[in-house]
Amino acid sequence: MEDENTMYELCRGGENSFYIQSPAKIGLVKLNETDVCLIDSGSDKEAGRKVRQLLDKNKWKLTAIYNTHSNADHIGGNRYLQGQTKCRIFAPGIECDFTRSPVLEPAFLYGGFPPKDLRHKFLLAQESEAEYLTENSLPEGMSAIPLPGHFFDMVGYRTKDDVVYLADCLSSRETLEKYQIGFVYDVAAYLDTLRMVKELKATMFVPAHAEATDDIAGLAQYNIDKVLEIADKITGICKSPVCFEKVLQRLFNDYSLTMNFEQYVLVGSTVRSYLAWLKDTERIDVIFDDGQLLWKSRE
Structure with a gap:
């Protein structure tokens, strides 16, 4: 877990690319002197409120949120921030549908109508008005990187100053040592994504649940090894x-x-x-x- 004293601190990744230290890191990209966009929005309304305080402090106008995927801890601040700033929200493919209708997440996980025990902010974000992500909806110089496997149509983003936001395709060593089994939707696609990420080059990588780094290869291999270990263990069982x-x-x-x-x-x-x-x-x-x-x- 992040130190509480550093929660929602703004950290620099590149000349105009930042990330906000939080349980699921939030990317922030300066588009010009006044306008910024976010990559994800945090876990809930309170996260959104803290992000807005940071925006107000710097006199920045939020123009858009680019969601990497639709897990509740990445879209939980959408509704609050959209209501406060009238920003647009973009999400890729099926993730857009889940963002518009968040009950799909606990329903998918449970395999039926989810009981009340699963209908809370950890798994069920508030709905927000999302649009399908297209190449034309991205700011100049920013590109989406397909990262399927962890969830349906998850993407990462590379910014103009060569910072890559990797969403949930990697877990930290500490997280995997503690919980062992990271959430995966499509194992074959996840392994392909990890092998691709292992070869990526960038000035800085910002995984949502691991420390920012300029060298991602070692952590990518650690995640690959853990997937193969779990597969072997299940086969043995x-x-x-x-x-x-x-x-x-x-x-x-x-x-x-x-x-x-x-x-x-x-x-x-x-x-x-x-x-x-x-x-x-x-x-x-x-x-x-x-x-x-x-x-x-x-x-």
């Missing part, structure tokens, strides 16, 4: 036919994770994605037996 709930239970117990509703859906959704990938790559088969779907490794 499935040596004998086993149902999904037992796979999940083994992972929670072996990694000393704490089960609650949020962790159940976040880790559960991720484990289902691993199982799908392992089946598609023919490392695991499914068996239907006595009204159950069982997973059985081929190895």
Whole structure:
């Protein structure tokens, strides 16, 4: 976690590119002497309020928010900031649909209508008026970098002064050592993204949940290794036919994770994605037996 004393501090990444230190880092890009845009907006209305205070302090006008993806901790400040500043909001592909209708996130994670336990700001942001991200909607000199895998159509952004905002495609070593299983929607796409990011060059990289750095390759490889470790562990658990709930239970117990509703859906959704990938790559088969779907490794 970030030190509370540095929360919402403005840090420089390049000549006109900054990031706001927060639980999910918020990018800020100066477009000219008065206008700025944001890359994501933080987790909730309170985050939006702190961002607005920073904007007011510097006499900056917010013209647009460019969301990387639609997870609640990245779009939670959208509605407040849009209401206060009339800024436009852009989000890529399916992420735009989730941003307009945020109930899709807990519904997707749960696999049905989400109970009240999942309908809170951690997983359910307030809706905002988002537009589909296009090349023409980006400021001059800024480009979007497709980063699929963590979520449906996630993107990063490269600015004119060569700062790259990497959203959630990387977790810090500390986070992975603590929680082991980072959220992944599409394992194959996620590995492709990590391998691409490992080769990227930039003046500065700003991951949302890791320290800014000028060299991302080592952390990218660490994330790749962790994905492959989890895949091997799941394959080992499935040596004998086993149902999904037992796979999940083994992972929670072996990694000393704490089960609650949020962790159940976040880790559960991720484990289902691993199982799908392992089946598609023919490392695991499914068996239907006595009204159950069982997973059985081929190895």
